[in-house]
Structure formats: C-alpha cells, structure tokens
Amino acid sequence: MNTAITLILNGLSYAAILFIACSGFSLIFGLMNVVSFCHGTFYLLSCFISYYAFKATGSWLIALIVGAAGIGLFAGIFKFTLFDRVMGDSDRESLMTLGMNFVVVDVITILYPTDAKIIPTPQLLQGTFKLPFGVKYPIMRFAYIGIAILIGLVIYLLLQRTKLGQIIRAGVDDKAMTSALGINISTIFTIVYVIGMALVGISGALGATYMSFRVDLTENQMLLYSMIIVTIGSMESIVGAAIGAIIVGLLDSFTKFYVQSLSTTLLFVLVVVILIIAPRGIMGRKSRRAA
Amino acid sequence: MTSPILKVENVHVYFGKSHILQGASLEVNEGMTAVVGRNGMGKTTLMNNLMGLVQSTEGKVTFFGEDITNLKPYQIARKGIGYVPQGRRVFPSLTVEEQLSFIYRKSGSPDGWDLEKVYDFFPRLKERRKHGGNHLSGGEQQMLAIGRALMLNPKLLIMDEPSEGLAPIIIEQLIEFCNRVKETGLSILLVEQSMYFAMNVSNIAHVMQNGTFVYDGDFKELMADEEKAQQILGIGS
Numbered sequence: 111m112n113t114a115i116t117l118i119l120n121g122l123s124y125a126a127i128l129f130i131a132c133s134g135f136s137l138i139f140g141l142m143n144v145v146s147f148c149h150g151t152f153y154l155l156s157c158f159i160s161y162y163a164f165k166a167t168g169s170w171l172i173a174l175i176v177g178a179a180g181i182g183l184f185a186g187i188f189k190f191t192l193f194d195r196v197m198g199d200s201d202r203e204s205l206m207t208l209g210m211n212f213v214v215v216d217v218i219t220i221l222y223p224t225d226a227k228i229i230p231t232p233q234l235l236q237g238t239f240k241l242p243f244g245v246k247y248p249i250m251r252f253a254y255i256g257i258a259i260l261i262g263l264v265i266y267l268l269l270q271r272t273k274l275g276q277i278i279r280a281g282v283d284d285k286a287m288t289s290a291l292g293i294n295i296s297t298i299f300t301i302v303y304v305i306g307m308a309l310v311g312i313s314g315a316l317g318a319t320y321m322s323f324r325v326d327l328t329e330n331q332m333l334l335y336s337m338i339i340v341t342i343g344s345m346e347s348i349v350g351a352a353i354g355a356i357i358v359g360l361l362d363s364f365t366k367f368y369v370q371s372l373s374t375t376l377l378f379v380l381v382v383v384i385l386i387i388a389p390r391g392i393m394g395r396k397s398r399r400a401a
Numbered sequence: 402m403t404s405p406i407l408k409v410e411n412v413h414v415y416f417g418k419s420h421i422l423q424g425a426s427l428e429v430n431e432g433m434t435a436v437v438g439r440n441g442m443g444k445t446t447l448m449n450n451l452m453g454l455v456q457s458t459e460g461k462v463t464f465f466g467e468d469i470t471n472l473k474p475y476q477i478a479r480k481g482i483g484y485v486p487q488g489r490r491v492f493p494s495l496t497v498e499e500q501l502s503f504i505y506r507k508s509g510s511p512d513g514w515d516l517e518k519v520y521d522f523f524p525r526l527k528e529r530r531k532h533g534g535n536h537l538s539g540g541e542q543q544m545l546a547i548g549r550a551l552m553l554n555p556k557l558l559i560m561d562e563p564s565e566g567l568a569p570i571i572i573e574q575l576i577e578f579c580n581r582v583k584e585t586g587l588s589i590l591l592v593e594q595s596m597y598f599a600m601n602v603s604n605i606a607h608v609m610q611n612g613t614f615v616y617d618g619d620f621k622e623l624m625a626d627e628e629k630a631q632q633i634l635g636i637g638s
C-alpha cells in the first residue's frame with residue numbers, strides 16, 4: 111500500500127513539471143499551429159541557466175526567476191530574429207526548430223561538463239510530510255503539485271478573464287477573422303511564444319531541483335514526453351495538457367518501478383490506444399476552421 | 402460628383418494556377434453598393450482581397466484616396482472597414498459580449514457605436530450576451546457578426562451574403578436593418594445571392610461574372626431585360 115501511494119505521488123509531482131512545460135507547448139500550438147521541436151532543448155537550457163544562477167546567488171527563488179526570464183527572453187530573440195522568417199511554412203518551421211536544437215545542445219556540450227547535476231532543495235521546503243500508512247513524502251514534491259495547480263489556474267484566468275485571453279481564444283478559433291477585426295495577430299503570437307517558453311523555463315528550473323539533468327538525455331526525454339502528452343491530451347487544450355501530463359507522469363512512475371525496460375514501449379502502446387479511441391486527443395475538438 | 406469611398410481598379414487574384422479575379426474594377430460610393438452574381442464568380446474572393454486576407458498580383462485599392470492595396474488585414478480594419486464575412490465566422494469560444502468587446506475601437510464622435518448602442522440595435526444580442534458563439538441560431542450569429550463589425554466604428558461596412566441560410570422573417574429584419582444603417586450615414590458594400598434582398602436595399606447593381614464586373618447600372622432596368630438577366634445572373638425575372 112505505501113509503495114502504491116509513493117508511486118502515485120511520484121507520478122503526480124513529475125506530472126506537475128511535465129504539465130508546466132506542456133502548457134506552454136499547448137498555448138503555442140493552439141494559437142500558432144507551430145510544433146516546437148526545441149521544447150526539450152529549451153527545457154535543458156533552463157536547467158543549466160537556473161543551476162548556474164543558483165550557484166552564483168545561492169537563492170533558489172532567483173534561480174527559478176532567472177530560468178523563466180532567461181528562456182522567455184532567449185525565445186523572444188529567437189522568434190524575432192530567426193523564427194518569424196519562416197513562420198507559416200510548417201516544413202521550414204520544423205527544420206528551424208530542429209536546427210535550433212542542435213545549436214543549443216552543441217553549445218552546452220562545449221561549455222559545460224557532461225556529468226549529471228542537480229539543484230539542491232531550498233531550506234524552506236526540505237523535510238517530509240507524514241501521511242497515512244506510514245508514508246513519508248518530501249514537502250518539496252507537494253510544493254511542485256501546488257505550483258502546477260497555481261500555474262494552471264493563472265493560465266485559466268488569463269485566458270478566461272483578460273482581454274489578452276479573449277484575443278488568444280479568438281485567434282485559436284479563427285486567426286484570419288481576428289486580424290480582419292483589427293487585431294495585429296503577429297504581436298499576439300510573439301507574446302504567447304514568450305509566455306509559453308517562459309513556462310518551459312519555469313519547468314526546467316523545477317525539474318533541475320526534482321532530479322538530476324544531463325545533456326543528451328534530459329532534452330530528449332522532455333521532447334518525447336511533451337510530444338506524447340500533447341498528442342494524447344489534445345494539442346491545443348490546457349486541460350488536455352494536464353490530463354496528458356498526469357497519465358504520462360503516473361505511467362512513468364509505475365513502469366519505471368515495475369518494468370523499467372518496457373517503460374517507453376508501454377507509453378507508446380498507451381498513445382496508440384488513446385488515439386484509436388480519440389483521434390484528436392482526449393480534449394480534442396471535432397474540427398478546426400481551415401482558414 | 403464626390404470621389405468614391407472605395408475604389409477598386411483592375412484587381413487580379415490567382416489561387417495557384419487558377420485566375421480567379423481577372424481585372425475587377427468597382428467604385429463604392431456613399432450609401433449602399435450591391436454586388437451580385439452567380440455562385441463561384443469571385444465575389445467573396447474580391448471582399449477577402451479588399452480586407453487583405455487574399456493578396457492580389459496586380460491592381461490597386463484606394464480607401465478615401467489612400468492606397469490600401471495588399472495591406473495587412475488588421476491595418477485595413479483600422480483604416481475603417483468593418484467586415485461581416487460570408488458564413489458569419491463568429492468565434493465559438495467567446496461569449497457574445499466578449500466578442501463584441503475585445504475588438505472595440507472608440508469612435509471620435511459622441512454618437513459612435515458602443516456596446517450599449519449595438520444592444521439597442523439588436524436587443525436579442527443583449528438577451529444572449531452570456532452565450533457562447535456556438536450556441537446561437539443562424540440569425541443571432543448574423544446579428545453578432547454585424548454588431549461585431551459595428552464595434553470597430555467603421556466608415557464602410559462590407560457584408561458578404563448576410564441572408565445566406567436564414568429564414569424569410571430574419572431576412573426581412575436584415576433588410577430593415579440595412580435601411581436603418583443607411584440613415585445613420587454608414588456606407589455599406591453588400592454582396593448578395595438573393596435578388597429580393599439586394600433589390601430591396603439598393604437601386605444599383607454591380608454584376609460579377611468570372612472574376613470581373615460585367616454590369617454596373619440600374620437594378621430594375623437589368624431585371625426588366627430578361628435575356629440579359631438570364632445571361633449574367635442565371636435567372637429570369
């Protein structure tokens with residue numbers, strides 16, 4: 111019983127990190143129809159940035175902020191200088207984000223040693239909670255779940271209660287019509303891209319505290335998991351990203367404990383089963399406007 | 402005679418290899434301008450080009466004397482053109498009130514459009530203001546699409562087949578609406594399949610055939626000439 115509880119909590123706290131990364135992915139895909147292949151790499155970059163920010167300042171909070179702001183800024187510059195030139199042409203978009211992957215990974219490989227690193231848990235969040243059945247569980251990991259819920263709530267309120275949110279929803283429904291009503295949709299794209307990538311930055315800083323990270327491993331795992339999550343949850347829904355993240359987090363936790371060697375295979379079996387039942391993902395909409 | 406509000410000169414549009422607009426020219430003057438023509442003749446394509454949603458390869462569009470050829474859609478909208486597209490294209494994810502509000506552009510004059518005035522004009526929209534765009538009837542969607550365009554406080558309203566798929570009683574309301582809008586001084590460029598609708602709001606017809614205008618003149622005269630009406634509109638009168 112206590113193994114099961116621990117595995118569930120592990121799954122949920124990992125899902126928290128995955129959700130934060132994928133909520134950015136969903137926002138960007140939903141509005142811009144852009145599949146970002148540099149998601150995993152930007153995540154890894156955030157791990158490094160926040161790790162060194164922590165080493166320099168000793169403050170976990172500053173590390174988190176630097177990770178989020180650093181990736182948001184980097185993504186903004188990337189979009190403005192390079193990505194905008196190919197936007198709207200999905201083949202070139204894919205090539206450009208794939209290329210960005212190689213550049214960032216190579217630069218990281220040259221600059222930093224390849225050993226695994228981890229950011230230590232901040233003092234405030236050290237220690238464990240006592241749960242029923244004699245389970246003890248780290249406070250830090252509960253905090254992750256809380257942070258993910260908070261971020262989900264903020265995104266929800268942003269989309270539902272603000273003018274920017276109304277514009278984003280209108281843009282997801284019908285981009286051309288939105289711009290024909292006087293909205294400069296490419297400015298909105300840039301804002302959403304930066305927000306989405308800053309969320310990846312937050313998840314990177316959290317992930318680097320959750321477990322060790324390493325170039326050539328962390329970014330591939332994150333890209334793979336993001337793709338799976340947005341595929342099963344629906345590419346354009348935040349709720350879908352949450353459901354997808356919980357499924358993948360739990361499956362990751364249980365399979366790694368019981369059948370380590372089959373972990374990835376089982377994930378893909380799950381993807382196939384879900385796509386047979388719901389081809390557009392669990393929260394997918396039946397149709398999108400073509401225009 | 403005063404200079405036209407909108408002037409379209411020799412516009413050509415291609416979709417891939419198909420030459421859809423083949424030198425369309427049109428003058429939109431104050432009041433109501435009606436464009437008619439059979440299915441697939443290029444009417445919507447022309448409206449999309451005026452809005453910057455489809456690019457032309459040749460030709461010129463001027464709005465109050467200013468060149469707006471192939472500007473971006475949002476720039477054209479901000480110059481003062483309100484677009485009510487074919488098929489209405491209301492936003493399913495936004496409530497009635499949200500989609501009227503988020504694009505609101507304040508008018509310079511005190512009797513410009515705002516949420517309250519649009520609700521006065523279409524009381525039905527006020528009753529439905531908390532409903533999502535996908536929970537409206539066809540007639541309500543059409544009112545919303547028109548109200549949405551009015552919230553931009555445009556100088557010209559483009560309406561593409563507003564009567565399409567609507568019940569006769571709603572069409573009567575739309576005719577009444579068009580005539581009321583005319584009184585406010587807002588000019589309308591109307592595309593219609595329904596001759597009944599078009600004739601009830603406009604005395605002049607511009608007939609489009611195969612991507613170019615083949616008749617610009619008196620509506621009743623055209624309809625009286627059965628042979629010609631049959632030839633360019635595909636209908637007898």
Ligand SMILES: Nc1ncnc2c1ncn2[C@@H]1O[C@H](COP(=O)(O)OP(=O)(O)OP(=O)(O)O)[C@@H](O)[C@H]1O
Binds near residue numbers: 421438443594
């Ligand atoms: N995106 C597109 N790609 C290729 N061809 C198109 C596209 N849009 C329209 N067409 C073609 O261009 C021609 C003109 O279409 P358009 O929609 O402008 O006609 P219309 O006069 O508005 O017709 P209707 O009265 O049916 O609305 C049609 O033959 C149509 O098939």
Ligand SMILES: [Mg+2]
Binds near residue numbers: 444445446487
């Ligand atoms: Mg049409």
